[in-house]
Amino acid sequence: MKKPIRFPRGPALAAALLAATVALTASAADIKSGLKIAFLPKQINNPYEVIADDGGMAAIKEMKGEGKVVGPSDAGASSQVSYINTLITQRQNAIVIAANDANAVVPYLKKAMSQGIKVVTFDSDTAPDGRQVFVNQADSEAIGRGQIQLLSKLIGGEGEFAILSATPNATNQNTWIKWMQEELKKPEYSKMKLVKIAYGNDDDQKSFVETQGLLQAYPNLKGIVAPTSVGIAAAARYISSSPAKGKVVVTGLGTPNQMRAFVKNGTVKAFQLWDPGQLGYLAAFAAANLASGTITGKEGDSFDAGKLGKRTVGKSGEVILGPPTTFDAANIDNFNF
Amino acid sequence: MAKPDSALSTTRRRHLQWEAMLAIVLVVSLVAGRVLSPLFLSGANISNMLADFTEIALIALPMTLIIVAAEIDLSVASVLGASSALMGVLWHMGLPMPLVIVLVLMFGTLAGLFNGLVIVRFGLPSLAVTIGTLALFRGLAYVLLGDQAIADFPASYTAFGIDTVGNTFLPMPFVLVIAGAVVFTVVLQATPFGRSLFAIGANPTAAQFSGIDVAKTKLRLFMMSGAMAALAGIVYTLRFTSARGDNGEGFELSVIAAVLFGGVSIFGGRGSMIGVLLSLVIIGVLRNALTLADVSSETLTIVTGALLLSSVLIPNLVARWRAAREKRLMAQAL
Numbered sequence: 296m297k298k299p300i301r302f303p304r305g306p307a308l309a310a311a312l313l314a315a316t317v318a319l320t321a322s323a324a325d326i327k328s329g330l331k332i333a334f335l336p337k338q339i340n341n342p343y344e345v346i347a348d349d350g351g352m353a354a355i356k357e358m359k360g361e362g363k364v365v366g367p368s369d370a371g372a373s374s375q376v377s378y379i380n381t382l383i384t385q386r387q388n389a390i391v392i393a394a395n396d397a398n399a400v401v402p403y404l405k406k407a408m409s410q411g412i413k414v415v416t417f418d419s420d421t422a423p424d425g426r427q428v429f430v431n432q433a434d435s436e437a438i439g440r441g442q443i444q445l446l447s448k449l450i451g452g453e454g455e456f457a458i459l460s461a462t463p464n465a466t467n468q469n470t471w472i473k474w475m476q477e478e479l480k481k482p483e484y485s486k487m488k489l490v491k492i493a494y495g496n497d498d499d500q501k502s503f504v505e506t507q508g509l510l511q512a513y514p515n516l517k518g519i520v521a522p523t524s525v526g527i528a529a530a531a532r533y534i535s536s537s538p539a540k541g542k543v544v545v546t547g548l549g550t551p552n553q554m555r556a557f558v559k560n561g562t563v564k565a566f567q568l569w570d571p572g573q574l575g576y577l578a579a580f581a582a583a584n585l586a587s588g589t590i591t592g593k594e595g596d597s598f599d600a601g602k603l604g605k606r607t608v609g610k611s612g613e614v615i616l617g618p619p620t621t622f623d624a625a626n627i628d629n630f631n632f
Numbered sequence: 633m634a635k636p637d638s639a640l641s642t643t644r645r646r647h648l649q650w651e652a653m654l655a656i657v658l659v660v661s662l663v664a665g666r667v668l669s670p671l672f673l674s675g676a677n678i679s680n681m682l683a684d685f686t687e688i689a690l691i692a693l694p695m696t697l698i699i700v701a702a703e704i705d706l707s708v709a710s711v712l713g714a715s716s717a718l719m720g721v722l723w724h725m726g727l728p729m730p731l732v733i734v735l736v737l738m739f740g741t742l743a744g745l746f747n748g749l750v751i752v753r754f755g756l757p758s759l760a761v762t763i764g765t766l767a768l769f770r771g772l773a774y775v776l777l778g779d780q781a782i783a784d785f786p787a788s789y790t791a792f793g794i795d796t797v798g799n800t801f802l803p804m805p806f807v808l809v810i811a812g813a814v815v816f817t818v819v820l821q822a823t824p825f826g827r828s829l830f831a832i833g834a835n836p837t838a839a840q841f842s843g844i845d846v847a848k849t850k851l852r853l854f855m856m857s858g859a860m861a862a863l864a865g866i867v868y869t870l871r872f873t874s875a876r877g878d879n880g881e882g883f884e885l886s887v888i889a890a891v892l893f894g895g896v897s898i899f900g901g902r903g904s905m906i907g908v909l910l911s912l913v914i915i916g917v918l919r920n921a922l923t924l925a926d927v928s929s930e931t932l933t934i935v936t937g938a939l940l941l942s943s944v945l946i947p948n949l950v951a952r953w954r955a956a957r958e959k960r961l962m963a964q965a966l
Contacts, residue, residue: 339928339929339930340930363926365923365926365928365929366929367929368929368930368932368933369881369882371878371879371880371881371882372781372872372874372876372878372879373868373871373872373874373879376872377680377684377919377920377923378923380677380680380683380684381677381680381920381923381924383676384671384674384676384677384680384924385671385924396781396872396874396876397781397783398781398783398872398873398874399781399872399873399874399876400872401873402790402794402872402873422783
C-alpha cells in the first residue's frame with residue numbers, strides 16, 4: 296500500500312517528471328495540435344475552480360491547443376446551459392465542465408456530443424449519458440484509507456482518536472468514514488481506537504463547540520480527524536488556543552490557504568486534499584485525447600496525461616486523479632487555493 | 633378640453649420616442665452581434681438566443697401590467713422555484729403529467745392570490761409584502777424538495793422544452809412567449825382593464841373615485857403574475873429536465889430590469905408592452921452576442937446594469953432638461 300505521506304512532493308515530482316519524459320513523445324505524436332478546448336466551471340471566480348481551470352489551461356498550452364475558460368457568474372442549475380449552446384455554435388473540439396446540476400445540462404451536452412464535440416466532466420459529474428469521461432479527484436476508498444494512514448503516522452500508531460464530520464447524512468463524509476473504519480480493521484492499527492464520531496454540521500461554530508466537547512469527554516484523546524474543510528479549520532482554531540495544542544493532533548481534509556496559519560503555528564502537522572490544478576490538468580488531457588480520437592472513453596482506454604503519466608479509463612468512463620496530496624510545513628507554500 | 637388631450641398626446645409621443653430609441657438600439661445590437669461573430673445570425677444561435685429568455689419573458693408580461701399599476705411583485709422567481717419543486721413532488725407521487733401541470737398552475741395562481749390579498753386587505757405596499765413572500769415561497773420550495781433534484785420527467789414532455797417547432801429555429805417553449813405577448817399586449821392596450829391599470833398607476837385615489845374597483849384589479853394582477861410565474865416554472869423544469877428548489881433564483885431582478893428598460897415607469901401610470909418586448913429582445917441579443925464573443929459574465933452583468941441605469945436616468949434627465957427649458961421660456965415670455 297502506497298502511503299501518501301511518505302511521498303509528499305519530491306519523489307512524486309521526480310516520478311512524474313520521469314513519466315513525462317517517457318510520455319511526451321507519445322502524447323506529442325497522438326494529440327492533434329490546435330484543438331479548441333473550453334473549460335466551463337461551475338462559476339467563474341470561484342477560487343477552487345480557478346485553480347482547476349488554470350491547471351487545464353497549462354495542459355492545453357503544453358499540447359499546443361487553444362484553451363479558454365467561460366462560465367456563469369452564478370452557480371444556478373441552468374446558468375451553464377447558454378454557455379454550452381454557445382460552445383456548440385463556436386464548434387469547439389471539446390468541452391470540459393464541472394456541472395452545477397447533474398441533469399440540467401445533460402440534454403445540451405448530448406446535443407454537443409451528437410455534433411462531434413467531446414465532453415469531459417470534472418470535479419462534479421453529470422448523469423453518465425451526459426459525458427464521455429468523468430475525471431474524479433480520488434476514489435472514496437483511497438481518501439478514507441489515506442486519512443487513517445496519515446493519522447496513524449502523526450500519532451505514532453496508537454491512542455484514542457475521534458472523527459469530526461459534517462452532517463450525519465453527508466454522503467461524501469459517510470463514505471469516507473466507512474473506508475476509514477475498514478482501514479482500521481488492519482492489524483497495524485490495533486492500538487488505535489476510534490472513540491466517537493462527532494458532527495459539526497459543516498457549521499464553524501458547531502464544529503468549534505464539538506471539538507471542545509471531545510477534549511472534555513476524552514482526556515486521553517490523541518487525535519481528531521475532520522474530513523471536511525469547515526470541521527478541520529474549526530478544530531484547529533480551538534486546539535491552537537487551548538492547552539491541548541501540541542498534544543492532540545488535528546488532521547483531515549482542508550485547503551492550504553485555510554490551514555496555512557495552523558500549520559505555521561504548529562497546531563497542524565499535516566492534512567490532505569487533492570490538488571485542483573492537477574484535476575484540471577488531467578481533465579484537459581482526457582478531453583484532448585478524446586478529441587484526437589486516441590481514446591473513446593470506454594473502460595480500459597488509456598492515455599498519457601503529460602506530467603501525470605499514463606491514466607486508464609475505469610468503470611462508467613471514470614478517470615481517477617489519484618491519492619490526495621498531503622500538505623505540511625515543507626510544501627504548503629507551494630499551494631495557493 | 634384641449635389641455636388634457638394634448639397632455640395625453642405628449643405622453644404618447646414620449647412613449648413613441650422611447651420605443652423608437654429601443655428599435656434603434658436593437659438594430660445596433662444586431663449589427664454589433666453580426667460584426668462580433670459570423671455565427672451570430674445562424675439559425676441554431678437564434679434558437680438558443682430565443683430559448684434563453686423564455687422564462688424571463690413569460691414573467692415580464694404580467695410584471696409590466698403590475699408596474700404600470702404602480703405595484704411590484706418580487707416573489708415571481710420564488711413562485712417559479714416553488715412551482716418547479718411542486719411539479720417534481722407531484723410527478724413523484726405518480727400523478728399523470730397533465731394533472732401535474734394543472735395543479736402547478738393552480739398553485740401559482742393561489743400564490744399570487746395570497747400576495748394580492750395581503751396587499752389589498754391590509755393596505756400594505758407590494759414591495760414589502762412580496763419581499764416577504766420571496767423568502768416564503770423559496771422556503772416552501774426547499775421544504776418540498778430539500779436539496780435534491782427530480783429529473784425523471786417523461787421524455788415527451790422534456791422534448792417540448794428542448795425541441796424546436798418543426799424544422800424552424802423557433803424553440804417550442806417560445807410559442808408560449810409569442811402567444812402570451814399577443815394576449816398581454818391586447819389586455820394592456822386595448823381593454824378597459826388595461827386602461828384602468830394606467831389610471832390606478834397614475835393616481836389610485838382618483839381611479840377609485842372614477843368607479844374602478846382598485847382592490848379587485850390588484851387581486852387579478854397578482855393572480856396573473858403567480859400563474860405566469862408557475863407557467864415559467866413548468867417551462868424551466870422541462871427545458872432543464874430538472875425540478876429543483878433553487879430554480880430561477882434571482883430572476884425577479886432580470887424581469888424588472890427588462891420591464892423598466894422597456895420604458896415602463898417604476899412610479900406607475902406609464903409604459904407600453906411593445907417597449908417591454910423590444911427591451912426583452914435587446915437584452916437577449918446583447919447577452920447572446922457578448923457570450924458568443926467570449927465576453928466574461930461579469931462584463932455581461934455590468935452591461936445589463938448600465939442599461940437599467942440608463943433607462944431610469946435618461947427619461948429623468950430629459951424631463952429635467954425639458955422643465956428647465958420651459959422655465960427659461962416662461963421667464964423670457966414674462
